Amino acid sequence: MTTRSGEEAALAGRREWIGLAVLALPALLASLELTVTNLALPSIAGDLLASGTQLLWTVDLYAFLLAGSLIMMGAWGDRIGRRRVLLVGSAGYGAASLLAAYATSIEMLITARGLMGIAGATLMPSTLALATALFPHPRQRATAIAVIVASVSAGTAIGPLVGGWLLDRFWWGSAFLLAVPVMAVLLVLVPVLVPRDRGTGRGRLDVLSALLSLAAVLPVVFGIKRVAADGLSWTAVLAVAVGVAAAVVFAVRQRRLPEPFVDLGLFRDRTFATAGATLALGIFVLWGSNYAIAQYLQQVAELSPLRAGLWTAPSAFGVIAGSTLAPRLARRFRPTSVIGAGLVLSAAGYATLTQVGGAHGLAVLVTGAVIVSAGLGPMMALSTDLMISSAPPARTGAAAAIASTTPQLGGAFGIAVLGSVIAATYRAVVEGTAPAGTPATTLTAFEESLGATARLPDAAALLTPARDAFTTGFQVAAGVSVLVTAAVATAVILLGRRGRRVA
Structure with missing residues (x-):
């Protein structure tokens, strides 16, 4: 495949790089805000008298509407202009964040979070599409997309620190006020630094x-x-x-439709389809393992949410290192070879995670997680770049939206599948191990999950076997991740050898 711009495209200058720094802000904010929101949930529950179900909706409604609206916002950006969609979405996100910060009831907060999800869906597709337009040169474009991917990971890394500092000094609403100055900066600087695009103007808003x-x-x-x-x-x-x-x-x-809402013909391009599948499966194992690691740190290692977040920060820096190094490696080797090598490295990281447990459990876990994330960083940056660069210029927004939606769906599947693997293994290990005479309600909780066992007031003797069973489930899920990652690495390397070198 050849890039649509070609190696002869003009190099971007200082103004474009400053514009990229501004465009990276919403990518950083998205992951940071989600981390801080999770830390704020206990305070929200106490202040707004929210039930557990209502707290879940506070998080899930945002994620549902964000994932569901990405394709719609990307397609509309292609039609009416990506900069316009970004500016409208930024204003809406800032207003919804302000509403969330000063919500007086849990119902008002849930509504505000839903509006934040819809407005937030404008940010990532528009950011990726505009970054691509700013950097027509293939090498610079790959670096720009790597910066966006690294910004997402940076938000994850600093989220626990920022959230802990804010919640220690202010009320829970400060978690949502973070977005207001960031959106204000976007509204002021994007019109100055990012050229206006009018979109295709073709087709109605379907x-x-x-x-x-x-x-x-x-x-x-x-x-x-x-x-x-x-x-x-x-x-x-x-x-x-x-x-x-x-x-x-x-x-x-x-x-x-003569003018489709989303051009499904994009998937006929082998580069686009292969990169999309790789991105989905890579995030499948990443989100699934992140979910398992968070559970292990809090339920087995008995760390507070804040301390657990700090232990996961090194893996976020692994993604930053891998994604920023990837464009340099792609100048000397095929991008598919770089992606494949990174996936092999990640498979080694997952193999390390199969050894979690015992006295050195935390050290092994952090080491394995850093190796995993460093290997997946190149996949995230280069697969996203390949998807966007293989699309026609008029469909960049749609391609960016698909590139943003693919990891959301892959990650959701990863949490469900690998979480189910852990749960099934846990139940198989603990079945029949409870002491004779254990009350029925205690036995039911013990055989359900480690979390249910930990909530029991009279089950201290069952916590050790429950933690051991969860650790076994964690190891099995890591083993599944080894197989998935190795299989994807093999497929990517073989397919890449059949294709042509990509800049």
């Missing part, structure tokens, strides 16, 4: 396709989250089935 795209994504994400939380159920299966049916109707409609 509301029915937009609704179908939401109906395809939201039920699937909901069903996956239900599987991760409660195991396989008819509700989860029905939700996924509804989403799949909506996706089929959406695809049929796009093929019949």
Whole structure:
């Protein structure tokens, strides 16, 4: 595949790099804000008298609407201009964040979070598309996208520090006020530093396709989250089935429209399709392992959420290192070779995680997690670049939206599948190990999960076997991740040898 710009494209100057720094702000904010919100949940529960279910909706409604709206916002950006969509979305995100910060009831907060999700869906596709337009030269474009990916990881790394500092000194609403100055900076500097794009102007804003795209994504994400939380159920299966049916109707409609909402023909390009599948599967194992690591740190190592977040910070820096180094490596080697080598490194990291446990459990865990993230960093940066650069200029926003949606769905599947692997292993290990005479309610909780066992007031003797069983499940999930990562690495390397060198 050859890039659409070619090696002869003009190099960007200082103004473009300053513009990239501004565009990186919403990417950093998105991950940072999510981390800080999770830390703020206990304070929100106490102040707004929120139930556990309401707290889940505070987090999940944002994620649902964000994932469901990405394709819609990317397609509209192609039509009416990506800079315009970014500015409108930034204003909306700032206003919704202000509403969330000063919410007087949990219902008001949940509503504000939903609005933040819809507005937030404008940020990543527009940011990626505008960064691509700022840097037509292939090498600079790859570096720019790596900077965006690294910014997301940086937000994850500093989130616990920023969140802990804010929540120690101010009220929980300060977690949402973070977005207001960032959005103000975007509104002032983007019109100055980022050239205006008018979009294609072709085709109407297809509301029915937009609704179908939401109906395809939201039920699937909901069903996956239900599987991760409660195991396989008819509700989860029905939700996924509804989403799949909506996706089929959406695809049929796009093929019949003269100006489709999303150009599904993008997937006929082997580079685009392969990069998208690699990105989905790479994030599948990354989010699944991150979920497992967070559970291990808090439930087995008994760390507070803040301390657990600090122990996960080194792995975020691993992604930053891997994603920023990737463009340099891609100048000397095929991008597919760099991606494949990174995935092999990640497989070694997952193999390290299979040894977690015992006296050196935390050291082994952090070492394995850093190796995993350093290997997946190049995959995240280069796969995103390959997806966007292989799309026609008029479809950059749609390609960026798909590149943003793919990891969301892959990650949701990863949490559900690997979380289910841990849960199933846990139940298999603890079955029949409880002492004779254990009360029925205690036995039920013990055989359900480590979290349920830890909440029991009279189950101290069961905590050690429960933690050992969870650790075994963690090791099995890490083993599954080794197999998935190694298989994807093999496929990417073989496919890359059949293709042509990409700048």
